[in-house]
Amino acid sequence: MQFTSTDSYVATADLEIAVNAAITLQRPLLVKGEPGTGKTELARQVSASLGLRMIEWHVKSTTRAQQGLYEYDAVSRLRDSQLGDERVHDVRNYIRKGKLWEAFEAEERVVLLIDEIDKADIEFPNDLLQELDRMEFHVYETGETVRARLRPIVIITSNNEKELPDAFLRRCFFHYIRFPDIETLKKIVAVHHPGIKESLLTTALTQFLEIREQPGLKKKPSTSEVIDWLKLLLAEDLTAEDLRQSATNALPKLHGALLKNEQDVHLFERLAFMARRGR
The missing domain is CATH 3.40.50.300 (P-loop containing nucleotide triphosphate hydrolases)
Incomplete structure (x- = not known):
């Protein structure tokens, strides 16, 4: 057994x-x-x-x-x-x-x-x-x-x-x-979203892990939440380029699946504002 x-x-x-x-x-x-x-x-x-x-x-x-x-x-x-x-x-x-x-x-x-x-x-x-x-x-x-x-x-x-x-x-x-590394995350995603494009998957998981590692974050998004986020990205037919553009200009696309309280939303709004000012 x-x-x-x-x-x-x-x-x-x-x-x-x-x-x-x-x-x-x-x-x-x-x-x-x-x-x-x-x-x-x-x-x-x-x-x-x-x-x-x-x-x-x-x-x-x-x-x-x-x-x-x-x-x-x-x-x-x-x-x-x-x-x-x-x-x-x-x-x-x-x-x-x-x-x-x-x-x-x-x-x-x-x-x-x-x-x-x-x-x-x-x-x-x-x-x-x-x-x-x-x-x-x-x-x-x-x-x-x-x-x-x-x-x-x-x-x-x-x-x-x-x-x-x-x-x-x-x-x-x-x-x-332990929270899975990126390779294990890819295997988990493949179970739930088979056929997802590699470019979209890599970009999305990179952004997701950057969000988790952001200092000052009150609640880190979990494995189940990244699965939900990817489901929404696929439903909206977003591409890896769409994600990269949003990362430099504003909050992550469909961030409500990842950020679950106003403190974390405000944190990323401030970061996006500072990034725009720094150009």
């Missing part, structure tokens, strides 16, 4: 090694990187590459670890008891299974994505330590223990919004997705 790049996803050699190492060690793979570098998509591509079903748990600021195991609906049970409903005699009717329970009871091996774990409370990772380590948990309302039939491949993503506990990190295999 070896993960490799797919027709729709370019994985670097070190990323392939990290995924396969986590599978071999049977440890969760913790993936960090800038937003838009393909962390969430990685889990979907691991699922596709290995031919395994995928279960997604998208974490929010209000998400509790217990929700990944199960939730007991005591309010509904109380209401049904007042109405004389026969369902109240079986507490299992009021237990809602979470994503971990779903992954543990699957008859086949699955890929479990825990997406953006750093959005939740700082105690969230600690509350899942034993469950992810032992691959089991206890259901207090029924007295049963749920154990994984086949250990799932667990992929956890983080945008580095907050530090994760050391005890949690110790149980994971870690990989940071």
Whole structure:
């Protein structure tokens, strides 16, 4: 069971090694990187590459670890008891299974994505330590223990919004997705926009990387944003020469796909103004 790049996803050699190492060690793979570098998509591509079903748990600021195991609906049970409903005699009717329970009871091996774990409370990772380590948990309302039939491949993503506990990190295999170099970017673009002219691609990526490296930039554009930008350039039938002309006179063409706040727009407007004055 070896993960490799797919027709729709370019994985670097070190990323392939990290995924396969986590599978071999049977440890969760913790993936960090800038937003838009393909962390969430990685889990979907691991699922596709290995031919395994995928279960997604998208974490929010209000998400509790217990929700990944199960939730007991005591309010509904109380209401049904007042109405004389026969369902109240079986507490299992009021237990809602979470994503971990779903992954543990699957008859086949699955890929479990825990997406953006750093959005939740700082105690969230600690509350899942034993469950992810032992691959089991206890259901207090029924007295049963749920154990994984086949250990799932667990992929956890983080945008580095907050530090994760050391005890949690110790149980994971870690990989940071670095921003791709220009050759890797070309391979990624070829997947999404096959047939794009080499001159347009080279000019666009050169401008894109110059934007990313501009001092004072508040938010660097990501891989997903350059894919969107190229889609717009192709839709407008712009050429490499069009891009070169815009770079010396004003903001980059269709810059709204790359610059996502007014501070960065103002920065490039000032740079363009200074460039015109310097002629």
